[in-house]
Amino acid sequence: MSLFHFVVLAPFLMAVILPFFYYKFRSIHTGWFLLPLPLVLFLYIATYIPFGGGGMEPVIYSVPWVPSLGIDFTVYIDGLSLLFGLLITGIGTLVVLYSIYYIANKQDEPLQNFYVYLLMFMGAMLGVVFSDNLIVLYVFWELTSLSSSLLIAYWFHKEKSRYGAQKSMLITVSGGFAMLAGFAMLYVIAGSTFSIQEMISQAGTMVQDPLILPAMLLVLAGAFTKSAQFPFHIWLPDAMEAPTPVSAYLHSATMVKAGIYLVARTTPIFGLTQQWFWILVIFGLVTLTWGSISAVRQTDLKGILAFSTVSQLGLIMSLLGMASAALHFEYVDQDTMYVTAAMAAVFHLINHATFKGSLFMAVGIIDHETGTRDVRLLGGLMTIMPVTFTISLIGLAAMAGLPPFNGFLSKELFFTASLNAASFDIFNLQTLGFIIPVFAWIASVFTFVYSMMMFLRTFTGAFKPDNYEKHVHEAPWGLLISPIVLGSLVILFGLFPNMLAYTIIEPAMQSILPGLTSVGDQFYVNIYHWHGINAELLMTIGVVLFGLAVALTLPKLYGAGFFQRERDPLNAVYDTGLDQLVVQSQNITKAQMTGRLRDYMLYMGVFIAGLGLFTLFRYDALAISLEGQGGIPIYVWLVTGVLLACTLALPFVSGRMTNLILLGAVGFLIALLFVILRAPDLALTQLLVETVMVVLILLSFRHLPEMTKESKRLLSTSAKAVVSIAVGTFVTLTALSVHAYRSGADITPISDYFVENSKTLAGGYNMVNVILVDFRGLDTLLEVLVLGVAALGIVTMIKLRMRGGEDV
Amino acid sequence: MEILMILTGGIIITVAVYLLMTRSILRVVFGIIMLSHGVHLLILTLAGLEEGAPPLLTENADAYTDPLPQALILTAIVISFGVTAFLLVLAYQTNKAHDSDDLEELRGNADE
């Protein structure tokens, strides 16, 4: 176990001991105990950054976990995981700091729960990004789903929190399950390994396997649900019920990026298929557009940010799709085409984390200080909360893609990439490719619009103190530190993008496109503000102009239907689906579990007879041997006839006495048959048991009414008749076949041994008795145990009568 | 003889299964009793009804019928006796608790 394993496990260990701190130091906010951990981890992970440039040599540490299932806890540190590790711990530090001021240490709120969940989440995220083994990745993946649900439902007394938590869990976990199946397929394709790196090394042969496509789809199901891609994005807006630090952390910077991570990580494998390109690009673009349009319709600030996140995730996803084209060109024509896409993806990932994080925190501050996030109530906060306003402005501008902030740069790269895509000489892109920039542009317009709207409706206009329950003022500095740091990064990365180029972006790109450069070579990542007046810039100008127009006319359109559907219509699918799931389950279950013994017997009878007869005929096993069947004495016929007459009369006679007497007669006649068939002990036992049974039944008649009349309905009677005859037929035919088999085969039953040895070895003449007490004494011992238990049970049943509810 | 006995056993089992599907709580108990009769007959028959003396060595016969199925049936008779007695009491206690011996009425609520 390496030190890096502890980086992953440290948050879990901390989670275990944290409640101790919570209970021991009630007066100190628990967050303070926690804060050093992500910071230290951040710094430690940062030591792996190749500051000198020149790419990065991946580092692997492995410990076996469940080697017999191919599961090893292998930590793999390369550019991609490094990037994510830094995001997780870096944003994590800021979020923890922010949360200390955001979440009060109230007496009745289990604060330690919050931090335990948060630590679990942090550890799980680190696990996801640093695991080379797909199953370990999966383990952590599900843990992120779980801990994020718990965080969403932190205020679990609220109905909406519970709803959001359940939704996020169901959607992300179902994606996870699909992904697991995909992983299993990859394991099979790759020849029994779960190591991603080993798979990448044989990706060329893997994609030849027909199973690769289903595996890809399943893995994408996991990635898309996690990263809120259309149509799975619906959980994200509802997840906004989480405390805002959670949203800032999970729903902008980290968890939703896990899907992005997975796609990036598996691109070297799946990217070799052309479906990969199309699926990612299409889903990405649809998500991008859908998210940005939906964001405009929101009135809740966090709702806007949630849809904005959806949209931005779509953007990154589509970029990764475009980047995968590199694998089809074997990396020729590097700097102009797909490489831009990869670069844009990584860069935007970072940028999004910074500006969206800061925006969430700012919104949290507004919520915290005003008590509302509804843009219809807000307004004029520019002067009241100047710091928050500034932070927000920076974030919004970056989000809208305005210079000189980092968002502008990555959006320009995105435009470049989308324009490039249209010129690819593959996948029919030359004819269909134009839709990519079109979508990109439309989405960007709406992005601009909602950024504007947020700005306008929150900070401009008149300040209406009546709308708030509290006295509104600027937030305390503690709350402001984290967003300020992030806002500064937005500016810093905007102004000096190339400080990330060789340290972060290039190593990450190497992971996505491993053939991009051979190790040691430096790839050229260079990001400029000014490219001259090119198509991208024109597109941006168009976005701004058109966006402004929409943003200014929009308030007039609020009455239109477009804005009255704040909730995503796709939610209806989820909600009805869930309702119907329960309703239909109830219907199906009620249809089976009728509570009627008759129905149960009917169902089972049909199954038994059906399966039994099917088997009998399938093996052509039905046989009847007439050998030695002649010469049955007439008295046997008579006895059997009488026996059957009594038996067949049973269903028809009414009256319990008559039934009982018939039953007694049957019992006596069976005993007689035992005598005819040379079984004296059986005859004796049968007679005795029969008599005691009759006495018992007579005794219990006192507690029973006359038998209920059977219903005469033809349908139910014939159903019963048919099923019982079917079961009887099955048993009879099989018995006949066994008999026929027996007649034909040479079977030496083990009982020959008993015949030979009863006297000599067991000292008894009565073989049956010797078998009972000696050869098979255990059976006998147990049979009387059954009897004893039954009798004690009768006593218990009669004498111990409880009402229910006395105990559990 | 075997075929006759198999058919007898089969018919008894058929009737037993039918009785298990009836409404009267007591008739079902009777069905259980009949079921065991049929089954015992089958065990005895399928082990072979070769002509031979009853399985007691005092008979000094050349051949004996198979003692093992007889021992098995004996065990089975005893067990089914215990179980049936228990079921019988269960049936009447159920009738007492619900004031009904009609399994149609003993369905319980749908949502249970």
Place this chain on the structure above:
Amino acid sequence: MQFQILINIVIAFIWMFLQNDFSGVTFIIGYIVGLLMLFFLRRFLRFDFYFRRVWAFIKLMALFAYKLVEANWDVIKIILRPKLDIEPGIIAVPTKLKSDWERTLLANLISLTPGTLTMNFSEDGSTLFIHAIHVPDKEKAIKEIHDTFEKAIREVTE
């Protein structure tokens, strides 16, 4: 006490019957078995008795057998006749017999003999109610019972 010894011996004999072995050993075992049983049921034994009456009982059994054969012939005739030409009825028969033992004997005899069947006793046991399959003359029937069976039993028991 006498009765207990007696019944003990009887049990020992029954034992011998059951064992199909008439050696002294079997008798002793049977006697011990009987002794245990009597000890087991000692509180249950409350009628006194002596050997003579047992012998008489055995004689009566022989009488039963005889009467039974006779009775059957009558019944066969009735049953196999094409037309049931009978007049059944229930008649009350008073008895002077005192002990349970005697009355039971009488009742058994009546049941097993032609055309009559004991079907009840009055509460004090002094009257037997008899179903007769053919009673043209009630008093005659009662008299016949008094003269044959009751008398025979009294001769035996007194």
Place this chain on the structure above:
Amino acid sequence: MKTNFVMLHTVTRIVSFIILSFSVYLFFAGHNAPGGGFIGGLMMAGALVLLYVSFDMDRIKKVLPIDYTQMIGLGLIIAILTGLNSLVFGDPFLTQYFDYFQWPFMGEVELTTALPFDLGIFLVVVGVALLSILTIAEDVS
């Protein structure tokens, strides 16, 4: 109705003795003839049931103050212990032993551990039959 069962009671008194002896016989005969602990036990139970049916509960209870529950437990324990006895000789559970002995007056006698085993079964069976029957009969709720 004011009638009496004198006939039933008298005959039952005699018959029950026959049945009881018969049951003991069946018990002992089991190893070599039809019978054994189970059949013998049921036969004895039959005799006792006849007593209960002919007479009445209270009366027979006074005559036979037996706790049938304990009888079941005891029977089980006897049967198990007989089986365990073989462990002492290093044989597996339920190994039965028998031998023939020459006894004065009685000649050759077979003694077998199957007998106490069967006795346990006998006790359980008697206990079970009567416990069930009496419990139901006493159930007046």
Place this chain on the structure above:
Amino acid sequence: MVMIAAYTTLVLLALAILACVIRLFLGPSAADRVVALDTIGINLIGFIGLMMLIQETILYAEALLIIAILAFISTVSFAKFLEGGNVIGNRNTD
């Protein structure tokens, strides 16, 4: 000859049992059925006796006696039940 007689008797007995069974079905009262059942029991005794003879074995002697005993017990039980619904009385009915 004995065997022929025995087989013939068996058939007669079986027919007698059949007659009882018919009465069992016909009833009409429970008492009628009990009579029928009791008689079946009695006939079974004979039947088993004959089986001993035919199979030349004494092994069914116990069964024979047991049927006699059990037929009696069940008849008494049935009768007691029909009389008062209570097979085993709780109070002294003497």
Place this chain on the structure above:
Amino acid sequence: MSNLLLLPVLVPFLAGAVLILLRNHPLIQRVSSAVIMTVMLLISIQLLYTITTGGILTVELGNWSPPFGIVLVGDMFASMMVLLTSIVGLACLFFSFQTMARIREKFFFYPFYFFLLTGVNGSFLTGDLFNLFVFFEVMLISSFILIVFGGTPYQLRESYKYVVINVFASGLFLVAIAFIYGATGTLNMAHIAVQVAEMEQQGVINVAAILLLIVFGMKGALFPLYFWLPKSYYGPPAAIAALFGGLLTKVGIYAIIRTFTLIFVHDTAFTHNIILALAGLTMFFGVLGAVSQFDFKRILSYHIISQVGYMVMGLGLFTPLALAGAIYYIAHHIIVKSALFLFAGATQKITGTTDLKKMSGLLKTHPALAWLFFISAISLAGIPPLSGFFSKFALILSGVEEGRYIIVAVSLLVGLLTLFSMMKIFIYVFWGGPSLKRSDYAHIKLLPLLAPIIPLVALTITLGLFAEPIFVFSEGVAAEILDPSIYIDAVLEE
């Protein structure tokens, strides 16, 4: 010959018999049953150790060599089941001390409990088909009583159906034994396996196999033979329900796995495909039942059915990996399912109900209960890294390897619905605003209630985090049962 193998059967048997006599001494009963149960746990551990290190143990009862006498056979599979029985037996027993009305002790609760364990352990250990029937009956008759124990009207009504169906199944079991004895002339399972292998015409034996599958399926609650289960398991006290929920159906599953790895392995294309289909249907309909319910205990009851499907799925796939997964799953399920039923009991003790809609907010008032439950619940749903995950994963992996995608899809879907229904419990019971006042629950001490459950939860965590040794063991078991000759040689060639 090893008498150690006898102890799991004999100790509870004798204990139960003696405890009958101690009916009127509840304290002695309680203390001695605790001691006995602990001893049984130690015995089971020793047994498992002995067998794992030394190979299969057999005892020839009555000193009659197989196939003539009854033989007890302890292989790794059986001894694992015995150990699991002891673990949940101990937990449920201690839980019953805390929760069960004292009046029950006077009515042979402990004897019934031990007799049940006798039957269960015997069913695992016996090497004889008819003896298996008898052990089944011991188990069943004890279960009949325990399930109706207390005799509430609800219990009576549902137990009646439970008993009738199970007795019907027992009848069919005997029919199957008749077929098998008729066709092979033997009862010893190893000997049957030998005979069946030598048969030229296996038609009738396959029919018998299917009948046995049906019979064991009725005990094990396979589709469509599970109707008796959900409603009847709602009735008895939680300690009993937990024991049943964890253990009893698994006896049926054990028997299926035992017979369909030892005896009926000659036409797996037919038999095991049927098993696989039944597995899918079982898990699907079972989980729908769970989804449909809004009662703590009922949801758990339906989940028994759905999870039985997974175990049988392992058999149906019939690969070493799948069987190892099934074995692992059985161990996981017995522990977790028992724990969950005990949680239901503890919750009922606190709130007085099992109706989800009547509970709320227990996370605030009883956080320890909530989190322990949560762990067990997600373990049941197969969320990593708990025991449920690895067992399901092995099954899924094997399913994918074999190209059985439908069953893989069904099993994943069922896993999701399991999560959904378990979260439903968590959401209703533990989330939400608090419904209880402090005075409502202050008198109920939580620690004694949780004490028997905590070890079970610890086990599910351990089985997950330290999956390797468990999985290696499961693979060992799978390898052993997949090679019938090991078993056969151990029994027949002494």
Place this chain on the structure above:
Amino acid sequence: MSLVIEILISIFLLIGGLLSLVGGVGILRFPDVYGRLHAATKSATLGVIGILTGVFLFFLILEHIFIGKILLGIIFVFLTAPVGAFMISRTAYIQGTKMWERTKQDDLKKYIETGETPKDKRS
């Protein structure tokens, strides 16, 4: 000698069988339960006793086995058949089972209604 014995045994058997059959016919033919009881107690009982005697003699004389159990059985039937009939007829009467319409008189009814028993006409 042996032939005589065989004939004797056969006669016992056949008479027993015929009596049993007659009993069966009686059970069918008699119009009320009391009449049927007559048939059952007398014919059937003697029939079976006849058969048992035949069987007993067969084993005793031809096989040289003394089967006490058969003798016990005969005694048992002797003892219990009337009691059985007594119990059934008593019950039937209490239950109010209909008597044949040609039944002439009913002293028991009088006793039940009045509690009076007829006096013993003898001194």
